Amino acid sequence: MLVVDDNVHMRKLVTTILQAFGVLQISEAESGDRAWTVLRETNPDVIVLDWVMEGMSGLDLVQMIRTNPQAPNPFVPVIMLTGHTSxxxxxxxxxxGVNEFIAKPVSVKTMMSRLVSVIEQPRPYVRTGVYFGPCRRRRLEDFRGPERRTEKTKQAAAE
Amino acid sequence: MARKQPMELFMPPNMLKAKVGGGKGGIDLAAMERAEAAMEELKSEFSDWIAEDVKKLTAARARYAATPDADARANLLRGAHDIKGQAPTYNYPLIARVAASLARMIGELPSTAAIPLSLIDAHVTAIQVIHKNAMKDSGNKTAQTLCAELDARVNEVLAANGP
Structure with missing residues:
Protein backbone atom coordinates (compact mmCIF):
# COMPACT_ATOMS: atom_id res chain seq x y z
CA MET A 1 0.00 0.00 0.00
CA LEU A 2 1.03 3.59 -0.47
CA VAL A 3 0.25 6.36 2.03
CA VAL A 4 0.56 9.88 0.63
CA ASP A 5 0.35 12.86 2.97
CA ASP A 6 2.54 15.93 3.39
CA ASN A 7 2.06 15.76 7.16
CA VAL A 8 4.44 13.30 8.77
CA HIS A 9 2.11 12.74 11.73
CA MET A 10 -0.82 11.77 9.54
CA ARG A 11 1.40 9.35 7.65
CA LYS A 12 2.48 7.77 10.93
CA LEU A 13 -1.12 7.56 12.17
CA VAL A 14 -2.41 5.92 8.99
CA THR A 15 0.60 3.60 8.74
CA THR A 16 0.11 2.51 12.35
CA ILE A 17 -3.52 1.61 11.68
CA LEU A 18 -2.67 -0.26 8.47
CA GLN A 19 0.13 -2.22 10.17
CA ALA A 20 -2.28 -3.21 12.94
CA PHE A 21 -4.70 -4.40 10.24
CA GLY A 22 -1.92 -6.70 9.05
CA VAL A 23 -0.74 -4.80 5.98
CA LEU A 24 2.87 -5.87 5.52
CA GLN A 25 4.21 -3.62 2.77
CA ILE A 26 3.57 0.08 3.22
CA SER A 27 5.36 2.81 1.30
CA GLU A 28 5.07 6.48 2.18
CA ALA A 29 5.32 9.67 0.13
CA GLU A 30 5.28 13.24 1.39
CA SER A 31 4.05 14.84 -1.85
CA GLY A 32 2.11 14.08 -4.99
CA ASP A 33 5.28 14.28 -7.07
CA ARG A 34 7.11 11.82 -4.83
CA ALA A 35 4.06 9.53 -4.80
CA TRP A 36 4.06 9.43 -8.62
CA THR A 37 7.65 8.13 -8.49
CA VAL A 38 7.00 5.66 -5.66
CA LEU A 39 3.87 4.19 -7.18
CA ARG A 40 5.67 3.48 -10.45
CA GLU A 41 8.41 1.70 -8.47
CA THR A 42 6.16 -0.29 -6.12
CA ASN A 43 2.81 -0.64 -7.96
CA PRO A 44 0.77 -0.56 -4.70
CA ASP A 45 -2.51 -2.47 -4.28
CA VAL A 46 -4.26 0.48 -2.59
CA ILE A 47 -3.39 4.17 -2.22
CA VAL A 48 -4.44 6.28 0.77
CA LEU A 49 -4.13 9.85 -0.38
CA ASP A 50 -4.35 13.32 1.16
CA TRP A 51 -5.98 16.04 -0.95
CA VAL A 52 -4.28 19.29 0.07
CA MET A 53 -0.52 19.13 -0.50
CA GLU A 54 2.09 21.54 -1.77
CA GLY A 55 2.79 21.08 -5.49
CA MET A 56 0.78 18.27 -7.03
CA SER A 57 -2.50 17.90 -5.14
CA GLY A 58 -4.17 14.60 -4.35
CA LEU A 59 -6.76 15.27 -7.05
CA ASP A 60 -4.06 15.91 -9.67
CA LEU A 61 -2.37 12.65 -8.69
CA VAL A 62 -5.58 10.62 -9.00
CA GLN A 63 -6.16 12.02 -12.48
CA MET A 64 -2.59 11.07 -13.46
CA ILE A 65 -3.04 7.55 -12.08
CA ARG A 66 -6.23 7.08 -14.09
CA THR A 67 -5.14 8.62 -17.38
CA ASN A 68 -1.34 8.72 -17.71
CA PRO A 69 -0.02 5.81 -19.84
CA GLN A 70 2.98 5.56 -17.48
CA ALA A 71 0.73 4.67 -14.53
CA PRO A 72 1.41 1.02 -13.62
CA ASN A 73 -2.22 0.28 -12.71
CA PRO A 74 -4.98 2.71 -13.70
CA PHE A 75 -7.48 0.59 -11.72
CA VAL A 76 -5.66 0.89 -8.38
CA PRO A 77 -8.18 1.75 -5.62
CA VAL A 78 -7.64 5.24 -4.21
CA ILE A 79 -9.00 6.22 -0.80
CA MET A 80 -9.01 9.98 -0.38
CA LEU A 81 -8.36 11.04 3.22
CA THR A 82 -9.01 14.74 3.68
CA GLY A 83 -10.08 17.57 5.92
CA HIS A 84 -12.50 18.65 3.18
CA THR A 85 -15.97 17.60 4.22
CA SER A 86 -18.52 19.29 1.95
CA GLY A 97 -11.58 9.03 -10.05
CA VAL A 98 -11.38 8.46 -6.30
CA ASN A 99 -12.91 5.15 -5.14
CA GLU A 100 -13.61 5.98 -1.50
CA PHE A 101 -13.60 9.13 0.62
CA ILE A 102 -12.69 9.55 4.30
CA ALA A 103 -13.27 12.88 6.02
CA LYS A 104 -10.71 13.57 8.75
CA PRO A 105 -10.41 12.92 11.63
CA VAL A 106 -9.40 9.41 10.70
CA SER A 107 -10.82 6.57 12.75
CA VAL A 108 -10.00 2.87 12.85
CA LYS A 109 -13.61 1.99 12.05
CA THR A 110 -13.83 4.19 8.96
CA MET A 111 -10.46 3.06 7.66
CA MET A 112 -11.48 -0.60 8.02
CA SER A 113 -14.84 0.08 6.38
CA ARG A 114 -13.31 1.77 3.31
CA LEU A 115 -10.67 -0.93 2.91
CA VAL A 116 -13.30 -3.65 3.09
CA SER A 117 -15.30 -1.71 0.54
CA VAL A 118 -12.51 -1.53 -2.05
CA ILE A 119 -11.66 -5.21 -1.51
CA GLU A 120 -15.09 -6.75 -1.17
CA GLN A 121 -17.30 -4.42 -3.16
CA PRO A 122 -15.14 -2.92 -5.89
CA ARG A 123 -16.96 -0.60 -8.26
CA PRO A 124 -17.03 -1.30 -11.97
CA TYR A 125 -14.95 1.06 -14.09
CA VAL A 126 -16.25 3.44 -16.68
CA ARG A 127 -14.62 4.96 -19.72
CA THR A 128 -16.28 7.85 -21.53
CA GLY A 129 -14.86 10.61 -23.67
CA VAL A 130 -14.24 12.76 -20.62
CA TYR A 131 -13.84 10.34 -17.71
CA PHE A 132 -12.05 7.16 -16.79
CA GLY A 133 -12.30 5.69 -13.32
CA PRO A 134 -14.58 3.91 -10.89
CA CYS A 135 -18.28 4.10 -11.72
CA ARG A 136 -19.62 7.12 -9.93
CA ARG A 137 -22.91 5.44 -9.08
CA ARG A 138 -22.96 3.07 -6.14
CA ARG A 139 -23.97 -0.43 -7.11
CA LEU A 140 -27.46 -1.22 -5.94
CA GLU A 141 -27.77 -4.82 -7.09
CA ASP A 142 -25.55 -6.10 -4.23
CA PHE A 143 -27.79 -4.73 -1.49
CA ARG A 144 -29.14 -7.64 0.54
CA GLY A 145 -30.56 -5.82 3.56
CA PRO A 146 -34.21 -5.13 4.30
CA GLU A 147 -35.97 -2.90 1.77
CA ARG A 148 -37.02 -0.35 4.38
CA ARG A 149 -38.11 2.28 1.90
CA THR A 150 -40.32 -0.20 0.09
CA GLU A 151 -41.82 -1.37 3.40
CA LYS A 152 -42.44 2.20 4.49
CA THR A 153 -44.03 3.02 1.16
CA LYS A 154 -46.29 -0.03 1.47
CA GLN A 155 -47.17 0.92 5.04
CA ALA A 156 -47.95 4.50 4.04
CA ALA A 157 -50.15 3.24 1.21
CA ALA A 158 -52.00 0.89 3.59
CA GLU A 159 -52.67 3.72 6.03
CA MET B 1 -31.50 16.62 -28.42
CA ALA B 2 -27.94 16.04 -27.12
CA ARG B 3 -26.25 12.91 -28.40
CA LYS B 4 -25.23 10.49 -25.67
CA GLN B 5 -21.49 9.95 -25.26
CA PRO B 6 -20.30 6.40 -25.88
CA MET B 7 -19.66 4.68 -22.55
CA GLU B 8 -17.72 1.54 -21.75
CA LEU B 9 -18.51 -0.15 -18.42
CA PHE B 10 -16.42 -3.06 -17.21
CA MET B 11 -15.35 -4.88 -14.06
CA PRO B 12 -11.59 -5.49 -13.73
CA PRO B 13 -10.61 -8.81 -12.12
CA ASN B 14 -10.54 -8.52 -8.33
CA MET B 15 -6.88 -9.35 -7.73
CA LEU B 16 -6.96 -7.59 -4.37
CA LYS B 17 -9.48 -10.02 -2.88
CA ALA B 18 -7.35 -12.94 -4.03
CA LYS B 19 -4.27 -11.33 -2.45
CA VAL B 20 -5.92 -10.99 0.95
CA GLY B 21 -6.86 -14.65 0.86
CA GLY B 22 -10.34 -14.60 -0.65
CA GLY B 23 -12.86 -16.06 1.76
CA LYS B 24 -15.83 -14.28 3.27
CA GLY B 25 -13.89 -11.16 4.17
CA GLY B 26 -15.79 -8.31 5.81
CA ILE B 27 -14.97 -6.33 8.94
CA ASP B 28 -12.15 -7.93 10.93
CA LEU B 29 -12.95 -7.13 14.56
CA ALA B 30 -9.65 -8.52 15.88
CA ALA B 31 -7.70 -6.28 13.49
CA MET B 32 -9.77 -3.30 14.60
CA GLU B 33 -8.99 -4.03 18.24
CA ARG B 34 -5.28 -4.23 17.42
CA ALA B 35 -5.50 -0.89 15.60
CA GLU B 36 -7.36 0.77 18.49
CA ALA B 37 -4.64 -0.48 20.86
CA ALA B 38 -1.93 0.87 18.54
CA MET B 39 -3.73 4.24 18.45
CA GLU B 40 -3.81 4.29 22.24
CA GLU B 41 -0.04 3.83 22.31
CA LEU B 42 0.38 6.70 19.84
CA LYS B 43 -1.64 9.07 22.03
CA SER B 44 1.41 9.87 24.13
CA GLU B 45 2.86 11.59 21.05
CA PHE B 46 -0.24 13.64 20.23
CA SER B 47 0.70 16.63 22.44
CA ASP B 48 4.00 16.96 20.57
CA TRP B 49 2.25 16.60 17.24
CA ILE B 50 -0.33 19.33 17.89
CA ALA B 51 2.46 21.59 19.24
CA GLU B 52 4.37 21.14 15.97
CA ASP B 53 1.27 21.85 13.89
CA VAL B 54 0.53 25.03 15.86
CA LYS B 55 4.16 26.11 15.42
CA LYS B 56 3.90 25.48 11.68
CA LEU B 57 0.72 27.56 11.47
CA THR B 58 2.39 30.38 13.42
CA ALA B 59 5.29 30.32 10.95
CA ALA B 60 2.87 30.33 8.01
CA ARG B 61 1.14 33.38 9.50
CA ALA B 62 4.50 35.17 9.84
CA ARG B 63 5.42 34.34 6.25
CA TYR B 64 2.08 35.66 4.96
CA ALA B 65 2.40 38.83 7.06
CA ALA B 66 5.86 39.48 5.58
CA THR B 67 4.99 38.62 1.97
CA PRO B 68 1.31 38.15 1.27
CA ASP B 69 1.74 36.41 -2.09
CA ALA B 70 -0.06 33.36 -3.52
CA ASP B 71 2.51 30.88 -2.18
CA ALA B 72 2.31 32.28 1.35
CA ARG B 73 -1.47 32.26 1.13
CA ALA B 74 -1.53 28.61 -0.01
CA ASN B 75 0.93 27.70 2.76
CA LEU B 76 -1.30 29.36 5.37
CA LEU B 77 -4.34 27.52 4.00
CA ARG B 78 -2.52 24.18 4.17
CA GLY B 79 -1.53 24.87 7.78
CA ALA B 80 -5.10 25.70 8.80
CA HIS B 81 -6.52 22.81 6.79
CA ASP B 82 -4.11 20.30 8.38
CA ILE B 83 -5.03 21.39 11.89
CA LYS B 84 -8.74 21.37 11.07
CA GLY B 85 -8.48 17.72 10.02
CA GLN B 86 -6.07 16.48 12.66
CA ALA B 87 -6.80 18.37 15.88
CA PRO B 88 -9.88 16.23 16.73
CA THR B 89 -7.65 13.14 16.62
CA TYR B 90 -5.31 14.87 19.06
CA ASN B 91 -8.30 15.60 21.29
CA TYR B 92 -8.39 19.33 20.58
CA PRO B 93 -11.85 19.87 19.04
CA LEU B 94 -11.83 23.62 19.79
CA ILE B 95 -8.58 24.09 17.90
CA ALA B 96 -10.11 22.18 14.99
CA ARG B 97 -13.11 24.51 15.02
CA VAL B 98 -11.00 27.69 14.96
CA ALA B 99 -8.75 26.24 12.26
CA ALA B 100 -11.83 25.33 10.20
CA SER B 101 -12.99 28.94 10.44
CA LEU B 102 -9.57 30.19 9.28
CA ALA B 103 -9.44 27.64 6.44
CA ARG B 104 -12.95 28.62 5.34
CA MET B 105 -12.01 32.30 5.20
CA ILE B 106 -8.83 31.71 3.19
CA GLY B 107 -10.39 29.08 0.97
CA GLU B 108 -13.60 30.93 0.15
CA LEU B 109 -12.24 34.44 -0.29
CA PRO B 110 -11.56 35.23 -3.95
CA SER B 111 -7.83 34.96 -4.62
CA THR B 112 -7.81 38.64 -5.61
CA ALA B 113 -9.15 39.74 -2.21
CA ALA B 114 -6.65 40.38 0.57
CA ILE B 115 -7.13 38.34 3.73
CA PRO B 116 -7.43 40.68 6.72
CA LEU B 117 -4.28 40.09 8.75
CA SER B 118 -6.03 41.11 11.97
CA LEU B 119 -8.54 38.31 11.50
CA ILE B 120 -5.79 35.79 10.68
CA ASP B 121 -4.06 36.88 13.89
CA ALA B 122 -7.27 36.51 15.89
CA HIS B 123 -7.56 32.90 14.72
CA VAL B 124 -3.89 32.02 15.23
CA THR B 125 -3.85 33.63 18.68
CA ALA B 126 -7.02 31.77 19.67
CA ILE B 127 -5.42 28.48 18.59
CA GLN B 128 -2.25 29.30 20.55
CA VAL B 129 -4.26 30.16 23.69
CA ILE B 130 -6.41 27.02 23.48
CA HIS B 131 -3.29 24.93 23.01
CA LYS B 132 -1.28 26.66 25.75
CA ASN B 133 -4.12 26.17 28.24
CA ALA B 134 -4.80 22.62 27.05
CA MET B 135 -8.48 23.41 26.58
CA LYS B 136 -9.82 20.08 25.35
CA ASP B 137 -13.42 20.43 26.45
CA SER B 138 -15.50 21.44 23.44
CA GLY B 139 -18.20 22.67 25.83
CA ASN B 140 -16.00 25.45 27.26
CA LYS B 141 -18.29 28.52 27.25
CA THR B 142 -15.57 31.14 26.80
CA ALA B 143 -14.05 29.26 23.90
CA GLN B 144 -17.46 28.73 22.32
CA THR B 145 -18.18 32.47 22.50
CA LEU B 146 -14.81 33.17 20.91
CA CYS B 147 -15.47 30.66 18.12
CA ALA B 148 -18.89 32.17 17.43
CA GLU B 149 -17.33 35.64 17.27
CA LEU B 150 -14.67 34.45 14.82
CA ASP B 151 -17.34 32.76 12.69
CA ALA B 152 -19.32 36.01 12.60
CA ARG B 153 -16.27 38.08 11.57
CA VAL B 154 -15.43 35.55 8.83
CA ASN B 155 -19.02 35.68 7.58
CA GLU B 156 -18.77 39.48 7.38
CA VAL B 157 -15.53 39.34 5.40
CA LEU B 158 -16.91 36.72 3.02
CA ALA B 159 -20.16 38.66 2.54
CA ALA B 160 -18.22 41.85 1.78
CA ASN B 161 -16.21 40.01 -0.87
CA GLY B 162 -18.97 37.73 -2.12
CA PRO B 163 -20.27 37.35 -5.65
Missing amino acids: LEHVRQARDA
Whole structure:
Protein backbone atom coordinates (compact mmCIF):
# COMPACT_ATOMS: atom_id res chain seq x y z
CA MET A 1 0.00 0.00 0.00
CA LEU A 2 1.03 3.59 -0.47
CA VAL A 3 0.25 6.36 2.03
CA VAL A 4 0.56 9.88 0.63
CA ASP A 5 0.35 12.86 2.97
CA ASP A 6 2.54 15.93 3.39
CA ASN A 7 2.06 15.76 7.16
CA VAL A 8 4.44 13.30 8.77
CA HIS A 9 2.11 12.74 11.73
CA MET A 10 -0.82 11.77 9.54
CA ARG A 11 1.40 9.35 7.65
CA LYS A 12 2.48 7.77 10.93
CA LEU A 13 -1.12 7.56 12.17
CA VAL A 14 -2.41 5.92 8.99
CA THR A 15 0.60 3.60 8.74
CA THR A 16 0.11 2.51 12.35
CA ILE A 17 -3.52 1.61 11.68
CA LEU A 18 -2.67 -0.26 8.47
CA GLN A 19 0.13 -2.22 10.17
CA ALA A 20 -2.28 -3.21 12.94
CA PHE A 21 -4.70 -4.40 10.24
CA GLY A 22 -1.92 -6.70 9.05
CA VAL A 23 -0.74 -4.80 5.98
CA LEU A 24 2.87 -5.87 5.52
CA GLN A 25 4.21 -3.62 2.77
CA ILE A 26 3.57 0.08 3.22
CA SER A 27 5.36 2.81 1.30
CA GLU A 28 5.07 6.48 2.18
CA ALA A 29 5.32 9.67 0.13
CA GLU A 30 5.28 13.24 1.39
CA SER A 31 4.05 14.84 -1.85
CA GLY A 32 2.11 14.08 -4.99
CA ASP A 33 5.28 14.28 -7.07
CA ARG A 34 7.11 11.82 -4.83
CA ALA A 35 4.06 9.53 -4.80
CA TRP A 36 4.06 9.43 -8.62
CA THR A 37 7.65 8.13 -8.49
CA VAL A 38 7.00 5.66 -5.66
CA LEU A 39 3.87 4.19 -7.18
CA ARG A 40 5.67 3.48 -10.45
CA GLU A 41 8.41 1.70 -8.47
CA THR A 42 6.16 -0.29 -6.12
CA ASN A 43 2.81 -0.64 -7.96
CA PRO A 44 0.77 -0.56 -4.70
CA ASP A 45 -2.51 -2.47 -4.28
CA VAL A 46 -4.26 0.48 -2.59
CA ILE A 47 -3.39 4.17 -2.22
CA VAL A 48 -4.44 6.28 0.77
CA LEU A 49 -4.13 9.85 -0.38
CA ASP A 50 -4.35 13.32 1.16
CA TRP A 51 -5.98 16.04 -0.95
CA VAL A 52 -4.28 19.29 0.07
CA MET A 53 -0.52 19.13 -0.50
CA GLU A 54 2.09 21.54 -1.77
CA GLY A 55 2.79 21.08 -5.49
CA MET A 56 0.78 18.27 -7.03
CA SER A 57 -2.50 17.90 -5.14
CA GLY A 58 -4.17 14.60 -4.35
CA LEU A 59 -6.76 15.27 -7.05
CA ASP A 60 -4.06 15.91 -9.67
CA LEU A 61 -2.37 12.65 -8.69
CA VAL A 62 -5.58 10.62 -9.00
CA GLN A 63 -6.16 12.02 -12.48
CA MET A 64 -2.59 11.07 -13.46
CA ILE A 65 -3.04 7.55 -12.08
CA ARG A 66 -6.23 7.08 -14.09
CA THR A 67 -5.14 8.62 -17.38
CA ASN A 68 -1.34 8.72 -17.71
CA PRO A 69 -0.02 5.81 -19.84
CA GLN A 70 2.98 5.56 -17.48
CA ALA A 71 0.73 4.67 -14.53
CA PRO A 72 1.41 1.02 -13.62
CA ASN A 73 -2.22 0.28 -12.71
CA PRO A 74 -4.98 2.71 -13.70
CA PHE A 75 -7.48 0.59 -11.72
CA VAL A 76 -5.66 0.89 -8.38
CA PRO A 77 -8.18 1.75 -5.62
CA VAL A 78 -7.64 5.24 -4.21
CA ILE A 79 -9.00 6.22 -0.80
CA MET A 80 -9.01 9.98 -0.38
CA LEU A 81 -8.36 11.04 3.22
CA THR A 82 -9.01 14.74 3.68
CA GLY A 83 -10.08 17.57 5.92
CA HIS A 84 -12.50 18.65 3.18
CA THR A 85 -15.97 17.60 4.22
CA SER A 86 -18.52 19.29 1.95
CA LEU A 87 -20.61 17.41 -0.59
CA GLU A 88 -19.04 19.55 -3.30
CA HIS A 89 -15.62 18.23 -2.34
CA VAL A 90 -16.90 14.64 -2.32
CA ARG A 91 -18.26 15.25 -5.83
CA GLN A 92 -14.93 16.68 -7.02
CA ALA A 93 -13.04 13.69 -5.60
CA ARG A 94 -15.50 11.29 -7.25
CA ASP A 95 -15.18 13.09 -10.59
CA ALA A 96 -11.38 12.83 -10.41
CA GLY A 97 -11.58 9.03 -10.05
CA VAL A 98 -11.38 8.46 -6.30
CA ASN A 99 -12.91 5.15 -5.14
CA GLU A 100 -13.61 5.98 -1.50
CA PHE A 101 -13.60 9.13 0.62
CA ILE A 102 -12.69 9.55 4.30
CA ALA A 103 -13.27 12.88 6.02
CA LYS A 104 -10.71 13.57 8.75
CA PRO A 105 -10.41 12.92 11.63
CA VAL A 106 -9.40 9.41 10.70
CA SER A 107 -10.82 6.57 12.75
CA VAL A 108 -10.00 2.87 12.85
CA LYS A 109 -13.61 1.99 12.05
CA THR A 110 -13.83 4.19 8.96
CA MET A 111 -10.46 3.06 7.66
CA MET A 112 -11.48 -0.60 8.02
CA SER A 113 -14.84 0.08 6.38
CA ARG A 114 -13.31 1.77 3.31
CA LEU A 115 -10.67 -0.93 2.91
CA VAL A 116 -13.30 -3.65 3.09
CA SER A 117 -15.30 -1.71 0.54
CA VAL A 118 -12.51 -1.53 -2.05
CA ILE A 119 -11.66 -5.21 -1.51
CA GLU A 120 -15.09 -6.75 -1.17
CA GLN A 121 -17.30 -4.42 -3.16
CA PRO A 122 -15.14 -2.92 -5.89
CA ARG A 123 -16.96 -0.60 -8.26
CA PRO A 124 -17.03 -1.30 -11.97
CA TYR A 125 -14.95 1.06 -14.09
CA VAL A 126 -16.25 3.44 -16.68
CA ARG A 127 -14.62 4.96 -19.72
CA THR A 128 -16.28 7.85 -21.53
CA GLY A 129 -14.86 10.61 -23.67
CA VAL A 130 -14.24 12.76 -20.62
CA TYR A 131 -13.84 10.34 -17.71
CA PHE A 132 -12.05 7.16 -16.79
CA GLY A 133 -12.30 5.69 -13.32
CA PRO A 134 -14.58 3.91 -10.89
CA CYS A 135 -18.28 4.10 -11.72
CA ARG A 136 -19.62 7.12 -9.93
CA ARG A 137 -22.91 5.44 -9.08
CA ARG A 138 -22.96 3.07 -6.14
CA ARG A 139 -23.97 -0.43 -7.11
CA LEU A 140 -27.46 -1.22 -5.94
CA GLU A 141 -27.77 -4.82 -7.09
CA ASP A 142 -25.55 -6.10 -4.23
CA PHE A 143 -27.79 -4.73 -1.49
CA ARG A 144 -29.14 -7.64 0.54
CA GLY A 145 -30.56 -5.82 3.56
CA PRO A 146 -34.21 -5.13 4.30
CA GLU A 147 -35.97 -2.90 1.77
CA ARG A 148 -37.02 -0.35 4.38
CA ARG A 149 -38.11 2.28 1.90
CA THR A 150 -40.32 -0.20 0.09
CA GLU A 151 -41.82 -1.37 3.40
CA LYS A 152 -42.44 2.20 4.49
CA THR A 153 -44.03 3.02 1.16
CA LYS A 154 -46.29 -0.03 1.47
CA GLN A 155 -47.17 0.92 5.04
CA ALA A 156 -47.95 4.50 4.04
CA ALA A 157 -50.15 3.24 1.21
CA ALA A 158 -52.00 0.89 3.59
CA GLU A 159 -52.67 3.72 6.03
CA MET B 1 -31.50 16.62 -28.42
CA ALA B 2 -27.94 16.04 -27.12
CA ARG B 3 -26.25 12.91 -28.40
CA LYS B 4 -25.23 10.49 -25.67
CA GLN B 5 -21.49 9.95 -25.26
CA PRO B 6 -20.30 6.40 -25.88
CA MET B 7 -19.66 4.68 -22.55
CA GLU B 8 -17.72 1.54 -21.75
CA LEU B 9 -18.51 -0.15 -18.42
CA PHE B 10 -16.42 -3.06 -17.21
CA MET B 11 -15.35 -4.88 -14.06
CA PRO B 12 -11.59 -5.49 -13.73
CA PRO B 13 -10.61 -8.81 -12.12
CA ASN B 14 -10.54 -8.52 -8.33
CA MET B 15 -6.88 -9.35 -7.73
CA LEU B 16 -6.96 -7.59 -4.37
CA LYS B 17 -9.48 -10.02 -2.88
CA ALA B 18 -7.35 -12.94 -4.03
CA LYS B 19 -4.27 -11.33 -2.45
CA VAL B 20 -5.92 -10.99 0.95
CA GLY B 21 -6.86 -14.65 0.86
CA GLY B 22 -10.34 -14.60 -0.65
CA GLY B 23 -12.86 -16.06 1.76
CA LYS B 24 -15.83 -14.28 3.27
CA GLY B 25 -13.89 -11.16 4.17
CA GLY B 26 -15.79 -8.31 5.81
CA ILE B 27 -14.97 -6.33 8.94
CA ASP B 28 -12.15 -7.93 10.93
CA LEU B 29 -12.95 -7.13 14.56
CA ALA B 30 -9.65 -8.52 15.88
CA ALA B 31 -7.70 -6.28 13.49
CA MET B 32 -9.77 -3.30 14.60
CA GLU B 33 -8.99 -4.03 18.24
CA ARG B 34 -5.28 -4.23 17.42
CA ALA B 35 -5.50 -0.89 15.60
CA GLU B 36 -7.36 0.77 18.49
CA ALA B 37 -4.64 -0.48 20.86
CA ALA B 38 -1.93 0.87 18.54
CA MET B 39 -3.73 4.24 18.45
CA GLU B 40 -3.81 4.29 22.24
CA GLU B 41 -0.04 3.83 22.31
CA LEU B 42 0.38 6.70 19.84
CA LYS B 43 -1.64 9.07 22.03
CA SER B 44 1.41 9.87 24.13
CA GLU B 45 2.86 11.59 21.05
CA PHE B 46 -0.24 13.64 20.23
CA SER B 47 0.70 16.63 22.44
CA ASP B 48 4.00 16.96 20.57
CA TRP B 49 2.25 16.60 17.24
CA ILE B 50 -0.33 19.33 17.89
CA ALA B 51 2.46 21.59 19.24
CA GLU B 52 4.37 21.14 15.97
CA ASP B 53 1.27 21.85 13.89
CA VAL B 54 0.53 25.03 15.86
CA LYS B 55 4.16 26.11 15.42
CA LYS B 56 3.90 25.48 11.68
CA LEU B 57 0.72 27.56 11.47
CA THR B 58 2.39 30.38 13.42
CA ALA B 59 5.29 30.32 10.95
CA ALA B 60 2.87 30.33 8.01
CA ARG B 61 1.14 33.38 9.50
CA ALA B 62 4.50 35.17 9.84
CA ARG B 63 5.42 34.34 6.25
CA TYR B 64 2.08 35.66 4.96
CA ALA B 65 2.40 38.83 7.06
CA ALA B 66 5.86 39.48 5.58
CA THR B 67 4.99 38.62 1.97
CA PRO B 68 1.31 38.15 1.27
CA ASP B 69 1.74 36.41 -2.09
CA ALA B 70 -0.06 33.36 -3.52
CA ASP B 71 2.51 30.88 -2.18
CA ALA B 72 2.31 32.28 1.35
CA ARG B 73 -1.47 32.26 1.13
CA ALA B 74 -1.53 28.61 -0.01
CA ASN B 75 0.93 27.70 2.76
CA LEU B 76 -1.30 29.36 5.37
CA LEU B 77 -4.34 27.52 4.00
CA ARG B 78 -2.52 24.18 4.17
CA GLY B 79 -1.53 24.87 7.78
CA ALA B 80 -5.10 25.70 8.80
CA HIS B 81 -6.52 22.81 6.79
CA ASP B 82 -4.11 20.30 8.38
CA ILE B 83 -5.03 21.39 11.89
CA LYS B 84 -8.74 21.37 11.07
CA GLY B 85 -8.48 17.72 10.02
CA GLN B 86 -6.07 16.48 12.66
CA ALA B 87 -6.80 18.37 15.88
CA PRO B 88 -9.88 16.23 16.73
CA THR B 89 -7.65 13.14 16.62
CA TYR B 90 -5.31 14.87 19.06
CA ASN B 91 -8.30 15.60 21.29
CA TYR B 92 -8.39 19.33 20.58
CA PRO B 93 -11.85 19.87 19.04
CA LEU B 94 -11.83 23.62 19.79
CA ILE B 95 -8.58 24.09 17.90
CA ALA B 96 -10.11 22.18 14.99
CA ARG B 97 -13.11 24.51 15.02
CA VAL B 98 -11.00 27.69 14.96
CA ALA B 99 -8.75 26.24 12.26
CA ALA B 100 -11.83 25.33 10.20
CA SER B 101 -12.99 28.94 10.44
CA LEU B 102 -9.57 30.19 9.28
CA ALA B 103 -9.44 27.64 6.44
CA ARG B 104 -12.95 28.62 5.34
CA MET B 105 -12.01 32.30 5.20
CA ILE B 106 -8.83 31.71 3.19
CA GLY B 107 -10.39 29.08 0.97
CA GLU B 108 -13.60 30.93 0.15
CA LEU B 109 -12.24 34.44 -0.29
CA PRO B 110 -11.56 35.23 -3.95
CA SER B 111 -7.83 34.96 -4.62
CA THR B 112 -7.81 38.64 -5.61
CA ALA B 113 -9.15 39.74 -2.21
CA ALA B 114 -6.65 40.38 0.57
CA ILE B 115 -7.13 38.34 3.73
CA PRO B 116 -7.43 40.68 6.72
CA LEU B 117 -4.28 40.09 8.75
CA SER B 118 -6.03 41.11 11.97
CA LEU B 119 -8.54 38.31 11.50
CA ILE B 120 -5.79 35.79 10.68
CA ASP B 121 -4.06 36.88 13.89
CA ALA B 122 -7.27 36.51 15.89
CA HIS B 123 -7.56 32.90 14.72
CA VAL B 124 -3.89 32.02 15.23
CA THR B 125 -3.85 33.63 18.68
CA ALA B 126 -7.02 31.77 19.67
CA ILE B 127 -5.42 28.48 18.59
CA GLN B 128 -2.25 29.30 20.55
CA VAL B 129 -4.26 30.16 23.69
CA ILE B 130 -6.41 27.02 23.48
CA HIS B 131 -3.29 24.93 23.01
CA LYS B 132 -1.28 26.66 25.75
CA ASN B 133 -4.12 26.17 28.24
CA ALA B 134 -4.80 22.62 27.05
CA MET B 135 -8.48 23.41 26.58
CA LYS B 136 -9.82 20.08 25.35
CA ASP B 137 -13.42 20.43 26.45
CA SER B 138 -15.50 21.44 23.44
CA GLY B 139 -18.20 22.67 25.83
CA ASN B 140 -16.00 25.45 27.26
CA LYS B 141 -18.29 28.52 27.25
CA THR B 142 -15.57 31.14 26.80
CA ALA B 143 -14.05 29.26 23.90
CA GLN B 144 -17.46 28.73 22.32
CA THR B 145 -18.18 32.47 22.50
CA LEU B 146 -14.81 33.17 20.91
CA CYS B 147 -15.47 30.66 18.12
CA ALA B 148 -18.89 32.17 17.43
CA GLU B 149 -17.33 35.64 17.27
CA LEU B 150 -14.67 34.45 14.82
CA ASP B 151 -17.34 32.76 12.69
CA ALA B 152 -19.32 36.01 12.60
CA ARG B 153 -16.27 38.08 11.57
CA VAL B 154 -15.43 35.55 8.83
CA ASN B 155 -19.02 35.68 7.58
CA GLU B 156 -18.77 39.48 7.38
CA VAL B 157 -15.53 39.34 5.40
CA LEU B 158 -16.91 36.72 3.02
CA ALA B 159 -20.16 38.66 2.54
CA ALA B 160 -18.22 41.85 1.78
CA ASN B 161 -16.21 40.01 -0.87
CA GLY B 162 -18.97 37.73 -2.12
CA PRO B 163 -20.27 37.35 -5.65
